[in-house]
Amino acid sequence: MKTDLKIAFFGSSIVSAYWNGAATYYRGIVKALHRMGHDVTFYEPDIYERQKHRDIEDPEWCKVVVYEKDENTLRKLLKEASEADVIIKASGVGAFDEFLEKEVTELKTDNNLIIFWDVDAPATLDRIEENKEDQFNQLIPKYDFVLTYGGGQPVIDAYERNGAKKCIPIYNALDTDTHFPVEANQKFNGTLAFLGNRLPDREKRVEEFFIKPAENLPEKRFLLGGSGWGDKPLPENIDYLGHVYTKDHNAFNCTPMAVLNISRDSMAKYGFSPATRVFEAAGAAACIITDYWKGIETFFEPDEEIIVVKSGEEVEKVLAELTPERAKEIGQAAYKKVLSRHTYEHRAELLESVIAEKLDIEPKAVENTKI
Incomplete structure (x- = not known):
């Protein structure tokens, strides 16, 4: 055989x-x-x-x-x-x-x-x-x-x-060879980080879940990584990093208090489509905030292993209440789940x-x- x-x-x-x-x-x-x-x-x-x-x-x-x-x-x-x-x-x-x-x-x-x-x-x-x-x-x-x-x-x-x-x-x-917890990197310090290329069926959701919360929380630092955002008007508290190479993904995920996942419109429509970066971030023990999509509980337990939001206002509320200690607890729970199942x-x-x-x-x- x-x-x-x-x-x-x-x-x-x-x-x-x-x-x-x-x-x-x-x-x-x-x-x-x-x-x-x-x-x-x-x-x-x-x-x-x-x-x-x-x-x-x-x-x-x-x-x-x-x-x-x-x-x-x-x-x-x-x-x-x-x-x-x-x-x-x-x-x-x-x-x-x-x-x-x-x-x-x-x-x-x-x-x-x-x-x-x-x-x-x-x-x-x-x-x-x-x-x-x-x-x-x-x-x-x-x-x-x-x-x-x-x-x-x-x-x-x-x-x-x-x-x-x-x-x-x-x-x-998760590829455990390439994505894992590392020491924090000062250049990625911040409250919330998002990594994603600028695509037509994602941009409006980025505006809703990331850019507007940054505008309304000027005292907090936001990080934006990915290609194509260079000519996008952004509030001063968003640091645009450009393309973030794979070798820097772990520090990008580990360093800020939380990282944001934003689905493309088409993925959100069908559901059951966690982005690769969700598992990569979980593999780095990051506290993940994600927009809602059907089937998320199939992969991670909401409020315990991942934070689920349905609007930019909910992102703002989460960031106002989230503490570094709680963020670490959620990140560790996600890390345990991804190693055992994903x-x-x-x-x-x-x-x-x-x-x-x-x-x-x-x-x-x-x-x-x-x-």
């Missing part, structure tokens, strides 16, 4: 988190699969200057193939990938997405699995349900599985309504158990994978 797999993975980037929030998700999953003995090749395009803004060099836990934005080159790589046991096309590669969606389905044989891994299911579902002529509507049934970054039952139902054979959420999680080892075990149902492999560890 086969015990290891050869996996080909077409995604945005695993070596650069620059304008690429999925990077830490990919790293966590792929690293855990490598530790299980599986062989992963990650194919990523050289676009958006990501190779100039790498967070890591090519890792020992997977082979990275960076390709030019050229269809002929991509066809050669697809032929190479056709020899894998599992071939994965992720959403949002950023180059030749529609081409890859179709061509990967052409690689299906009796001895392999082809998987569409959706790291932004709300956007994909909105796309295909608003445009029934989108070619992906006809391709969904050809994939053995659709895996999603989040979304819970609403996303499962939507995908299966659109022809998916099986849709399974593989939630993001690491990438847990997610990879679930993924392996799903694959094992279809391929002749012996799962190495499948306990405690459900949440």
Whole structure:
């Protein structure tokens, strides 16, 4: 019986988190699969200057193939990938997405699995349900599985309504190798910190949950990290840090009294979609304040392990009452929960158990994978 797999993975980037929030998700999953003995090749395009803004060099836990934005080159790589046991096309590669969606389905044989891994299911579902002529509507049934970054039952139902054979959420999680408690860093001192790139379907919520509270609490210091906010009018008590590299995330999470999670509109709509940064912050024992989204109690206990707010006014109220001692208690509770239930080892075990149902492999560890 086969015990290891050869996996080909077409995604945005695993070596650069620059304008690429999925990077830490990919790293966590792929690293855990490598530790299980599986062989992963990650194919990523050289676009958006990501190779100039790498967070890591090519890792020992997977082979990275960076390709030019050229269809002929991509066809050669697809032929190479056709020899894998599992071939994965992720959403949002950023180059030749529609081409890859179709061509990967052409690689299906009796001895392999082809998987569409959706790291932004709300956007994909909105796309295909608003445009029934989108070619992906006809391709969904050809994939053995659709895996999603989040979304819970609403996303499962939507995908299966659109022809998916099986849709399974593989939630993001904590990479304990990279995110953990560290000493505070003075440059990140403050009351509340938010880290997120400026995106159209998040900006209004950032204004509501972060910028307005800062305006109304001028005596407190707020920290804003992420790309794209440079020309955004901000109150004087918000320090804009620009892109915060992965190596600084732990200090960014550990140092301020609390960190804020703000969901994109589409993620909040479907629910059950905790951002990667929620688990990263919990892994650093940060006190997390998050906007409300359906299903949050599936991951963390509100008021005990995370603070949930539904408006900017509630953010202001929380900050007025929260003490450093209470913030530390909440952060420690979140840290304990994430280690016991929400690491990438847990997610990879679930993924392996799903694959094992279809391929002749012996799962190495499948306990405690459900949440």
